[in-house]
Each structure stands twice: as structure tokens, then as C-alpha cells.
Amino acid sequence: MSDRPGPGSSAKEIRADIEQTREQLADTVDALGAKVSPANVAAQAKQGAVSRGPQLAVLAVTVVAIVVAWRRL
Numbered sequence: 001m002s003d004r005p006g007p008g009s010s011a012k013e014i015r016a017d018i019e020q021t022r023e024q025l026a027d028t029v030d031a032l033g034a035k036v037s038p039a040n041v042a043a044q045a046k047q048g049a050v051s052r053g054p055q056l057a058v059l060a061v062t063v064v065a066i067v068v069a070w071r072r073l
Contacts, residue, residue, distance in 0.1 A: 005013040034040060 003017075005017050009017075
């Protein structure tokens with residue numbers, strides 16, 4: 001089931017497997033680096049805040065209404 005070279009593999013097959021693994025690892029590291037870059041993290045945080053804006057507005061109005069009602073008691 002695996003494409004990896006086994007015990008009877010040639011040096012050429014093993015080298016090819018190592019090179020393929022290096023390329024996959026490099027792609028993974030690049031993807032992780034892009035995901036955690038400060039610019040991308042900031043953009044994701046901004047997008048999250050923008051998408052939650054209406055919910056936060058409703059929450060703020062609700063809290064103000066509760067405080068006003070409580071003070072009138």
C-alpha cells in the first residue's frame with residue numbers, strides 16, 4: 001500500500017523518496033509560515049471582528065438597556 005522504498009530498494013529509489021519527502025516538508029513549512037505570518041493573523045482577526053460586529057452591537061445595546069433598567073429600580 002505504500003509507495004515508500006522497502007528493504008530491497010535501490011539507492012536511487014531511496015534518494016528519490018528522500019527528495020520527495022523534502023519537497024513535501026518544504027511545502028508544509030511554507031503553508032504553516034503563511035498561515036501564522038503576522039499580516040495573515042491580523043487579517044484573520046480583522047475579518048473575525050468585522051463578522052462579529054453586528055452581534056457585538058446587539059450585545060452592547062442589551063447591556064446598556066439592562067444597566068439603565070437596573071439603575072431605575
